[in-house]
Amino acid sequence: MKKCIAVLAGDGIGPEIMKEGLKVLDAVAKKFDHTFEYKEALVGGCAYDRYGHPLPDETKKICNSSDAIYFGSVGGPKWESLPAELTPERGALLPLRAIYGLFANLRPAVIFGPLADAASLKSERLKGGLDILIVRELTGGVYFGKNKVKSLILKEGAVQGDYAVDYMIYSVTEIQRITKIACEAAMKRNKKLTSVDKANVLESSKLWRKVVIDYVQRNYPEVQLNHMYVDNAAMQLATNPKQFDVIVTENMFGDILSDLASAITGSIGMLPSASLSETGFGLFEPIHGSAPDIAGQGKANPLAQILSGAMMLKYAFGLNKESNAIEQAIMGVLEDGYRTGDIASVGTPKDKILSTSSMGDKVAEYLHKLKF
Ligand code: IPM
Ligand code: MG
Numbered sequence: 001m002k003k004c005i006a007v008l009a010g011d012g013i014g015p016e017i018m019k020e021g022l023k024v025l026d027a028v029a030k031k032f033d034h035t036f037e038y039k040e041a042l043v044g045g046c047a048y049d050r051y052g053h054p055l056p057d058e059t060k061k062i063c064n065s066s067d068a069i070y071f072g073s074v075g076g077p078k079w080e081s082l083p084a085e086l087t088p089e090r091g092a093l094l095p096l097r098a099i100y101g102l103f104a105n106l107r108p109a110v111i112f113g114p115l116a117d118a119a120s121l122k123s124e125r126l127k128g129g130l131d132i133l134i135v136r137e138l139t140g141g142v143y144f145g146k147n148k149v150k151s152l153i154l155k156e157g158a159v160q161g162d163y164a165v166d167y168m169i170y171s172v173t174e175i176q177r178i179t180k181i182a183c184e185a186a187m188k189r190n191k192k193l194t195s196v197d198k199a200n201v202l203e204s205s206k207l208w209r210k211v212v213i214d215y216v217q218r219n220y221p222e223v224q225l226n227h228m229y230v231d232n233a234a235m236q237l238a239t240n241p242k243q244f245d246v247i248v249t250e251n252m253f254g255d256i257l258s259d260l261a262s263a264i265t266g267s268i269g270m271l272p273s274a275s276l277s278e279t280g281f282g283l284f285e286p287i288h289g290s291a292p293d294i295a296g297q298g299k300a301n302p303l304a305q306i307l308s309g310a311m312m313l314k315y316a317f318g319l320n321k322e323s324n325a326i327e328q329a330i331m332g333v334l335e336d337g338y339r340t341g342d343i344a345s346v347g348t349p350k351d352k353i354l355s356t357s358s359m360g361d362k363v364a365e366y367l368h369k370l371k372f
Pocket of ligand 1: 075089093255287289
């Protein structure tokens with residue numbers, strides 16, 4: 001199979017983990033006889049520095065002519081005080097999600113067996129591992145509702161100042177289409193779906209709950225559905241994560257809960273994601289940010305980036321065997337005790353603590369050794 005991939009490494013640790021992601025894709029290509037053509041483009045702060053915009057036309061052109069987007073991470077203190085529309089997040093990442101209609105964000109939170117000791121929860125709560133799928137709505141809600149900043153002047157002598165508004169807005173069709181994605185995923189798993197909202201306070205959440213109930217009843221009667229307020233869901237995730245199978249939730253709640261889920265699995269450096277459109281076009285990126293504090297030091301964990309590559313093979317190209325091979329290779333590497341610093345424990349021998357690039361090498365080496 002021949003596929004063309006837009007490679008948008010971005011800022012901070014983005015370029016160094018992307019290098020490892022491509023290394024592993026190359027190993028897959030070699031082993032399974034595929035051709036992956038990479039078209040690299042700048043995105044985020046580095047694109048702003050070079051072209052004056054975090055999402056230059058050149059980058060969009062490359063994405064338009066590719067079969068999938070492989071994304072690193074964007075942002076950093078250097079660009080935080082730019083006008084909102086020029087920041088890496090608001091000027092590049094969110095527009096990419098909007099332009100390509102990437103409404104369905106799949107964030108699997110899986111504990112690789114050998115990493116149970118790196119997880120933040122006591123191991124008895126994680127006995128038998130953990131495998132949750134968070135389905136986050138990605139192109140609606142408060143991230144994309146109108147916002148404004150206004151000056152507020154109350155009566156003389158009273159409080160004066162600015163105020164800012166962000167609208168959290170959802171339509172029935174937006175809720176239905178993400179519910180469908182979550183139900184389809186649940187049907188392939190344990191058929192359990194938890195919808196997370198804040199229906200005791202927010203109108204958009206009341207609508208969310210109503211639509212989810214109606215949609216699941218009519219279309220997926222086999223799916224066992226329950227509902228949780230987001231505050232409770234956070235507590236439940238932190239204390240009893242094994243009760244979950246698939247979680248479906250709106251954009252901001254999904255952002256927050258997926259970071260929490262990553263902490264439970266051991267490190268934010270382990271969690272990949274797939275953002276998909278109705279046509280199946282997708283962007284694949286780790287859920288973590290650009291970690292400017294450790295950029296360029298060879299300390300970053302490349303596994304979330306590598307696993308995002310595995311998601312790309314599966315969801316964008318239908319290459320399930322190849323995708324599983326990456327996961328198996330990672331499992332082998334972890335079983336043999338290799339760690340990056342973030343997932344090492346006190347007992348990890350020094351010679352098994354790997355740099356970013358040595359971890360990429362190890363995964364590629366183990367992949368090569370797998371028998372098919
Ligand atoms: C994520 C990130 C982004 C988000 C930021 C970088 C805008 O936190 O993908 O989870 O909030 O969606
Ligand atoms: Mg986030």
